[in-house]
Amino acid sequence: MTQTNTAPQQSLTQKLANPTRFMQLSGTLMPWLAGAAAALILYALYLAFFVAPEDYQQGQTVKIMFIHVPAAWLGMMGYALIAISSFGYLVFRHPLADVSAKAAAPLGAAFTFLALATGSLWGKPMWGTYWVWDARLTSMLILLFLYFGLMALRSAIDDEALAGKLCAVLGLVGVTILPIIKFSVDWWNTLHQPASVIRMDGPTIHPDLLWPLIVSALGFSLLFFALHMKGMRNEILRRRLRALTMAEVDRARGVSAPAAAE
Amino acid sequence: MSGFWTLLKRDLLLQVREGGAVGTALGFYLIVVAMMPLGLGPDLNLLSRIAPGVLWIALLLAALLSLPRIFEADDEDGSLEVIATGDLPLELATAAKALAHWISTGIPLALLAPVLGLLLNLELSAYPVLVATMLVGTPAISFLGLVGAALTLRARRGGLLLALLVLPLYIPTLIFGIAAISAATGGPSGFQASFLILGAISLFSLVIGPVAAAAAIRFQTQ
């Protein structure tokens, strides 16, 4: 038997109340976040170019690392953010969760793409080719496809509320399959290729390289969150604008409604 | 549960009545495999080396093309909404449809694979393994595909979008499917592990597929 509790006041306006608070909070937070991100990234660049030593093997190209590695981490984190938001949206029906998931998709895709692009640029001097079908590279590429899928699904459905729910379902299915992909791709590569995977191991990183890397990672993380917050703000504003236009249309219709009812 | 069988029986009956569904999928499979030598060159050594991969990729594509039909017809003529008002939970109803897809598409494709293996000069010893691997792997194709079919039900450009959503999810099946066959035909060992993982992926999708698909459909009848 369908039973829904009567909640006459749980209306659209109430749902918008939360985003309103979010808008205020994020409005004050934004400048600080952006400023801190810029400062840290500048400091990291300074460290990278003037303090960090050249790698004895890789020479100047090692500097790509300070962008590449944070981008790779954030690319992966973006999907985690989407998964958490999707869960929040499906379970708690919180509209902000959908806004967060929507804003995170292009951002995560951009960082993933950045990791891929810087990785391939780095690959040319290191491996002599822009691309190899190495496990890590392949799983990163598939992650990019998952982002593409999410964005394509959202763009293919008119009804925004529906699109949000369906993307949440896809986001959750994707996250359960993601570890399997990572694991399977790792396995696939070691099957077909000798263990000649060209990659420095964490511990071999010289402390002089590690410190700028950490600063840079922090800076890029703040940048990610700043952009994410900006994206969410834009999306909320866009939704409000849409609601206003719809209301306008409704009002126009309301005026002539009695004529239709006659 | 009786609703489950009723639905499964009807879906299979429709496949038969609408004639040639199975034949079409098999034909497509055949053509894609036949196109490969045209595209990649007729070198038999090369072909036999890449045969497991070609067979799996072509199978994925053939199954993929038949996915949109899982819900489309029932959605267009309003049946899906009536199905949603049945006693049967929607999760089981979607599972019945995925099962019908597997029986009418997955199994025939898996059984045809050895014949196409001949075209690609696949080692004879690989044939039993090929069929076994595909029979164990194809449920994942149907049940993960179910999610894609449900998600893209009302989306424009159904088929293409569906492919875009579903192919990444198919990658583990592809990799372990190929690994199992390669291992069995003298590649690095580990056939059993790949085979078991393949089965695990199928079981996993048996659970997750219908649940996600039912949720997606509920959202879309709105």
Place this chain on the structure above:
Amino acid sequence: MSGFWTLLKRDLLLQVREGGAVGTALGFYLIVVAMMPLGLGPDLNLLSRIAPGVLWIALLLAALLSLPRIFEADDEDGSLEVIATGDLPLELATAAKALAHWISTGIPLALLAPVLGLLLNLELSAYPVLVATMLVGTPAISFLGLVGAALTLRARRGGLLLALLVLPLYIPTLIFGIAAISAATGGPSGFQASFLILGAISLFSLVIGPVAAAAAIRFQTQ
């Protein structure tokens, strides 16, 4: 003729309005190309050797999946019947739809091909030839595909059957498309000949496609 441009404009507008049609086709293209190394193994020498074939086959498949939409939506909502009562001969109306398909699918796919060439380690010198060949070859994909789309309009299992009908028609394009690229990158000579033949096939399908498609549609409105 003004009806021709009206229809072309609307079809392109719908592609834009319905968002991401182009992106979806590109995404699918990318995924299928990426699946090949997963299936065939990561050996770069092998991949660069078969790259032209892989790029062409994946392009065919991506175009193929977008074909059903050419007429489907217009048929479902009744527009096709109204189009048939217009002043514009149905042959030109179908040509407008094929042209819209080429602009929105063929051209973007051809332009994306070089990027995917990178993934397959295709020789850099081949890129201009690759794009030129694909731009000249893809009209045949759209205009021959048109016939398939029209023939399978009312058939159940549209996508699969369509693929089965159309893929054989695509084989000449595939063969000469690959031949032209191979010839240009140091394979056997004869680039010019392959390229011209490819153009001839496209011109031929430009004529035959709309005529056959219009006939098929007339039979099906009955």
Place this chain on the structure above:
Amino acid sequence: MRLSVKHLVVDRGARRIVDDLSFAVEAGEALVLVGPNGAGKTTVIRTVAGLIGVAGGSIALEGGDAERELPAQAHYIGHLNALKPSLTVEENLRFWAAYLGGGVVDGAAIDAALLAFDLEPLAMIPAGYLSAGQKRRACLARLIATPRPLWLLDEPTVSLDAASVALLAKQVGQHVAGGGLVLAATHIPLGLASERQLEIGMRSAAA
């Protein structure tokens, strides 16, 4: 038994279509929703059938089978006929009877359903070959093939000729006389002996 809808609120897209609507249908009663195009009749019926989620208020079938969801106790007849073109009229009907009846098909009920909508001459014809009105009748036959207490009918008479409308009116009358509940939306009078009408206004004016 009693269908009671209280303070129903329904949104579609971002718009509020139904705002605080309350009504009840008693056993043995037929309630017809009337109102201009776009008033929200379809929305209300689909919401009761569980196909659209509610944004507020409650829908309950008091005195119904507590074990089963409301939609599983109702027949929903929408704009589409839910017929498979390649199955015959009888096969279509049997499938729905089996599916909606939990696997049990009562042969006598199928015959009664075919008879009720004058479908016997068409029983062996694939549904794809029927005219618009014949299809609609084949769809309506579902109501008789599986007994369910609540009928939700959205413009059931579309494409029906006068004789067929009378057949439908007779079936609705019998269902109501037997203690059934009917909630219908239509622009054309159903011609029932006793029906209550509920006027649904243009909600958007109020929202």
Place this chain on the structure above:
Amino acid sequence: MRLSVKHLVVDRGARRIVDDLSFAVEAGEALVLVGPNGAGKTTVIRTVAGLIGVAGGSIALEGGDAERELPAQAHYIGHLNALKPSLTVEENLRFWAAYLGGGVVDGAAIDAALLAFDLEPLAMIPAGYLSAGQKRRACLARLIATPRPLWLLDEPTVSLDAASVALLAKQVGQHVAGGGLVLAATHIPLGLASERQLEIGMRSAAA
């Protein structure tokens, strides 16, 4: 002008649906086909619209534009509305006006068409968001946006409320008064001032 149908024979599948039917519609006249479900009304209208081939007999628009095919001089309104859900009502209408009018869009005619079916408040809404009756009205507006002498209407009033039926009746009346021709099939009276009815029998009994 005169639509003259002589000894028309139409087969569908392997069955003869229309057998030796003759009728004529004069300029300034509305002919309404009536008959039970499955009588062949849809078949006749689609045949006149050129969507079904004839098995015998002739269909001609005497005194029409000799340069153009009959279907290009007629508006066909079938069961489906021919609206793109992602285009607004006005965009849909403009497209059809441009396509059916040979590329020329008369802005005033579009406005008149929107006005005629009370669509102005809905003009900017994507067609996918409309209710059943609103969609039907948007479909009918095509009749006004491009002038064509012959209107072929297959159950044009489906889903329309009483007010909208009156709007349609008014437009049909004006078209006829201006010398136009109308051939319609319907189960519900259109409410025209003057209409001639043609009863089509149950062919299947005879076949």
